[in-house]
Amino acid sequence: MIVSQPRRLGGWWGAPALFLAPALVLFAVLFAFPAAGSLYVSMCRWTGFTPHMEFVGLHSFARLLADMKFWNALRNNFWIMGAGGVVFFAFALVFAAALNDRRLRGRKFFQTLIFFPSFISAVGAATFWKLLYDSKSGLLNLSLEGLGASPVQWLSSDNAIDAAIVMLVWAEVGGAMILLLAGMRRIPKDYYEAAEIDGASGSQQFFHVTVPMMREVVLIALSLWMIGSMKVFGFIQALLAPDINDRCQVISTLQYDYAFNNRRCIFLMGEATAMAVVQVAIVLVLVGIVRLLREKKSIEY
């Protein structure tokens, strides 16, 4: 049928160009071009004061390798990803399981209140926790005081990253919970009935039917968590700023510090961008690994 062929207005490329041009122009100028340019900037030395950048090749990367602050920040990111990830998935899985159980009442209420924090801005959540963590008049230390215990410096340089992990889990667990819940609801009921007939208990059903069947969704949530924990910025910045201890920096806050912090005498645009390139490379590798896992073995429904 002729009409089923796409109509081409104004020549071969006319209509598509008309529809695509505005989006492509905006995307190219304010996204794709600077993103590609980051590779170039990362190979330059530029302090923000001279009119021209100086091309220095991989110099910035070499300086990063020798920069203890960078390694420390990277370690913090990986600690958040690893230790935080364990807590994060434990809670996400438990909450999703609890919300999926029809015997429990008030599921809507719990879903709303667990999911809500991921809806507030990072700064709002961080300020909320900053007030809770405050060493003198924060809610946590007041409660400890009420119980007669001595107050804890939650945001000291020793504890700050762990405190941030608690905040991140609180703020982000809702999204993963929703994903896992959606995954659970897609598991056919027959599987559970079969398991029931075989005499599997509730927890056995959970670990032998629910978990394997949710592999796909778990891996998606896992890659989202990995991306999120590698690029976490607002939470850390708003929780610990204005003076973030060097031991508590993460990559993004260190990058902001190098590139834009007015307190510095010299801006390190090259190093900052090189850091971002390394960060993206790590994220891509990790997400790639997860993708391979997904493709290797996925269970047929």
Next chain:
Amino acid sequence: MPAEVQASAARIMQIVTIGLVAYCLVSVGILWAYARTRLYPLYLLKIAWVGLTIVGFLWIISMSLADPGPQHGGAASEFMKNPAGPFAVVGDYPRWAERFYAARPWWMFMLAGLLLLWRGLSGHGLADRDSPRRRTFRRGFLALTAVGMGALLLVIDHGGEPPHLSYTGAAYFAALCVLWAVLPLAWRRRLITPAMAVLAVLLAAPLAAALAHFDWRCYTYAASNYAYAWTTARMGHYALNSLLVSVLTVAVTSVLASMAAYALTRLEFVGRGAVLFLFIGAMVIPAELYIVPLFLMVQNWHVSAGGVGFNFMDSRLGLGLIYAAGGLPFAVFLLTGFYRTLPGTLREAAAIDGCGEWRMFTDVFFPLAVPGLATAAIFQFLAVWNEYQFALVFLTNDKLKTLPVGLYNLSVSQQYAANWSALFAGVTILCVPTFLIFVLLQERIVAGLTVGGVKE
């Protein structure tokens, strides 16, 4: 009393305290074990989690009503010696209540403990259809609780003098233990009434006394706190800026992404796959990667058209365009998915009616794609409303800043100015409207998240 005796008493009390903590942990463990298959711990965990959120927000809202202190127009502020208000005052109740409480807990704890011991040992009140193993668990748990309460009595008998646990702390700790013991039974709704009655007296008497003696006048400063946050700290300005930038971004992204998605799904042209790949692939690029080059690129841009000029840096329009460019990949991804679900026969029918490509888009496909567009728009709006990093870098003029940056400024500056109440008000201003909108849109957000994530 000789000093050595006092010291050894202190030592004993310390050991008892540690023992009590250990007891609490053990009882939690047992509770977990015996109820493992009932999802009961999950329920408790959820309650604790949600409880933290609720108590935290209630605390923040209550503090936003509180006296900001004399240097910010508050009272001479005798109320504010302890800024926690009732939360601290609970541990600080008046003398007569303390005496009352000091005299009674013996009997209350004895009563509750005996009740639990009896229930535990007799197995009375436990569901008959429970398996023997589970019944054993429950009995053990209840008996252990009773023993633990006996240990608690020791602490309370000493009035909490030498050890770390304060008198009030011990009392509430005991009440918590009772709660642990009682809640699983609440599940069965057998023992709940008498136990709850005991608990209510334990908890409510000092609480009521404390609240009766609490000076509520320190919570009458809402107007001045919110006025400070809204006007002096410019949260009103910032909210308006956020709204402007968000609406601009959503409008630009929606229109451009709809057109692009239409072309990418309904038109055929060379390189369609490449363009689609470009957009989808861009979703993995984080803001950090291009923020520095983008900053270097636009920092000296001065755009002028038709006599009206503006600097790209430090303008809401510029920031909105940056957001729109950043939001395009996800919007295109979501909308191409949605356009693909629309029936292809629509196109044929419209073509027969002599519809041009542009009208096909505006009159046929665009209206049909509105539900998908709404999801994309909500996500975009949220992302921009909450965005922090770009706003921090690209807006330096204080009048133009957005809400997250404004709240960040308020939180940093209050460390020097120490107007805590205004900061609490600022957090409330940010969070409460968000909560209301969230409750309204939750279904759609959940659906959008599920579509975006699961059907990737």
